């Protein structure tokens with residue numbers, strides 16, 4: 127027995143890098159939202175959390191994995207947990223209790239801004255950005271990883287605590303507002319290392335054998351100084367006299383130069399992602415310094431839902447055996463990004479179903495690969511041939527779509543010059559300068575969601591549902607008229623989600639029933655599965671948009687989700703280049719755009735909030751991505767007359783890296799998130815001579831705070847200083863679906879006031 131556990135301590139064997147935590151039925155989401163609303167107390171919240179941790183550990187232990195990850199639970203986010211663990215709590219939250227400070231950093235309070243929320247690499251998960259300053263003093267302040275290790279041990283389960291590594295923690299942090307200009311979070315490395323050291327030594331005291339430090343920031347291009355910092359950090363941590371063995375995980379791409387740096391330190395093990403970048407395998411097999419390391423091969427895709435070609439994975443692993451001291455097998459990254467369990471789905475049809483694996487099924491795949499390596503492929507012959515069969519099944523083929531794609535010419539992706547379009551649109555639309563609009567969605571009220579749930583359960587029939595939605599659309603149109611907005615929207619009440627809604631109506635796409643994946647905090651999405659050739663059997667939005675336009679003389683914007691975002695927020699087929707899949711989606715959207723135009727919609731918005739998100743982490747892959755992304759957007763939007771105005775909307779990111787791509791989209795009007803970055807993006811656009819119209823968001827919809835009209839005027843003035851008023855629009859940062867009416871009504875009235883005032887200023891200016 128003791129010999130056996132000794133062997134386990136030495137090697138990792140089969141494992142996964144992380145697991146979902148929201149609960150198979152979103153138990154954590156429900157508990158959190160009840161706690162925030164005061165319906166349950168903290169004991170009840172803790173009990174739900176403990177139960178979720180227990181079932182996860184027990185399931186993973188029973189599945190046959192050799193090493194079970196620990197500390198993968200989080201009430202909100204693992205970066206936030208780590209900030210609190212090491213005492214990186216900005217001063218403004220320090221008067222609060224540990225729990226209150228935690229949720230205040232996550233969500234803000236009436237008088238207290240939250241930490242910034244941003245995308246976790248190229249996924250649809252969002253983390254909280256630690257705010258660090260030269261005054262930050264790290265100190266081990268909570269004991270979450272230790273407590274969870276003990277909790278699992280009490281159940282008889284040995285876990286491997288997982289947390290972000292020091293480099294990733296600092297590289298993803300930002301300088302707190304007011305920090306000296308030369309300051310960067312990486313300056314704090316030495317202090318942070320001391321806190322990691324203290325944690326590691328306490329974990330060693332607990333008897334922890336292995337700790338996993340996640341360093342996904344290393345799969346992007348890193349400067350020599352950052353690589354030196356990496357070497358310094360892991361040289362220091364691996365030299366600690368008393369510590370668990372260290373597994374450093376780099377995922378979402380290949381480690382590149384960081385691989386040799388890490389392999390040159392005394393850490394025991396590296397986890398590498400052999401799925402995201404086909405160049406990773408060669409890198410790993412030729413790195414001689416790995417010969418005395420454990421390498422955990424990420425062979426099962428942790429962020430897509432396709433079944434693994436097990437025979438290929440086993441042979442890749444076998445090929446690595448000679449290049450490393452000890453080989454483990456795992457997922458490419460945490461399973462946080464996929465749904466829990468395929469077996470929960472009842473409406474997925476064959477043969478698609480047979481091609482899929484969710485988190486539970488992926489765990490079984492890892493176990494199978496591990497057994498094949500240890501006992502030989504004969505031991506798992508049945509599983510291997512089932513996987514052979516499943517991975518040979520091809521996606522639905524649509525020859526008509528393929529023929530249309532083959533016939534595309536450059537003119538299908540080009541419109542007349544912007545000047546000519548702008549002129550035609552000015553005459554047709556007659557809008558004022560600094561025209562006001564919103565981004566599309568209005569608050570998703572309880573009634574709206576209840577109506578959608580009613581349609582699902584049969585409480586409402588289709589006609590009753592349509593009436594309920596039309597009533598909502600009319601209410602939203604009248605409200606916008608009353609507020610005095612220039613360009614209206616129908617409010618998107620009929621959409622459960624801006625991607626899923628379209629996926630449900632397209633052929634080649636499947637939706638899930640329980641396939642929830644955490645997006646941020648308690649918010650989840652159900653990414654649809656794009657499994658075959660995509661086509662549009664019938665118009666998707668025309669009835670709703672036409673109805674809205676029939677209610678008013680003001681222009682109503684048609685509202686669609688663009689091809690890049692449709693891919694980014696779905697699980698996408700891996701059997702053909704993304705560029706081709708994007709063009710198929712773009713063709714379906716192009717037809718929808720034409721139908722909307724024919725139905726009399728004069729303005730059509732095609733949202734691309736995920737444009738920045740899909741940008742590959744390595745620069746040498748970025749150009750190719752931008753080219754196909756832009757090409758697909760243009761295919762979707764360039765089938766219209768000069769006088770039809772195309773809008774796009776981008777949010778959730780720093781746009782610096784994609785500014786020329788935004789230009790290349792060639793939309794007539796681009797609305798962007800800008801409120802929280804002081805309109806910086808307007809200057810960036812002015813800087814590249816962006817010639818088309820821009821709607822920098824002046825109202826931060828991510829916060830419940832209602833901005834005053836003075837504040838909005840200040841933001842607008844900053845925009846007007848950078849770009850001419852006739853090319854500026856006035857709008858919020860993003861859609862209003864997550865807000866409530868008492869917040870958005872006064873905010874939109876203030877926005878219209880601010881635009882009117884700015885028009886007056888600009889008129890006075892031009893008379894001078």
Ligand SMILES: Nc1nc2c(c(=O)[nH]1)N[C@@H](CNc1ccc(C(=O)N[C@@H](CCC(=O)N[C@@H](CCC(=O)N[C@@H](CCC(=O)O)C(=O)O)C(=O)O)C(=O)O)cc1)CN2
Pocket residue numbers: 250575576578579621622623624625626645646648649650651652695778864
């Ligand atoms: N796909 C996607 N990715 C995105 C975004 C996005 O909008 N979509 N935005 C950014 C992230 N922001 C997000 C913002 C909000 C939510 C969000 O509010 N999600 C909802 C679920 C939305 C949804 O699918 N709603 C469905 C089903 C809702 C539901 O839970 N229904 C109940 C019953 C109905 C009820 O009473 O609520 C049930 O099934 O139990 C609907 O409205 O029809 C949630 O977590 O609560 C998610 C992400 C970036 N990534």
Ligand SMILES: [Zn+2]
Pocket residue numbers: 565735775776777778859860861
């Ligand atoms: Zn948005």
